[in-house]
Amino acid sequence: MEFLVASAIGLLTAAGIYLVLRLRTFPVIIGTSLLTYAVNVFLFASGRLTVGAPPILRAGVDSYTDPLPQALVLTAIVISFGMTAVVVVIALGAYLGSDDDHVNDAPEEEGTP
Known part of the structure; x- marks a missing residue:
């Protein structure tokens, strides 16, 4: 189980880094x-x-799940959804303003008005 989760984390990270560099x-x-x-x-x-x-430690319970990471993940999901919405709106505005969706700007040629 741990190998599967670690592999999923590695795959998501590798794919994310590859896409960020586009x-x-x-x-x-x-x-x-x-x-x-x-x-x-x-x-x-x-x-x-x-x-x-x-998720709560009580008397007589040998194993429990730590609730703090669950709360952190729930908060991170909400924040990442909001930030993704903001970035999509900014990217859409940049695309509509320049008719180009490249991340890097092309250098302007000299002598053109």
Whole structure:
């Protein structure tokens, strides 16, 4: 189980970094989303991977799940959704303003008005 989760985190991170290094805005947005998903899975996995264990430590319970990473992941999901919406709106505004969705600006030629 741990190998599967670690492989998923590595795959999400690799795909996210690959997409962030692209020159178009949409793959960069998808890449940052994949990186946030990788961080969320990493935080969630840091709270122990137990199935059917309660998140509250009580008397007589031998194994429990740490609720702090679950709360952090829930907060991170909400923040990443809001930030993705903001970045999409900014990218859409930049595309509509310049009719180009490249991340880097092309150098302007001298002598053209």
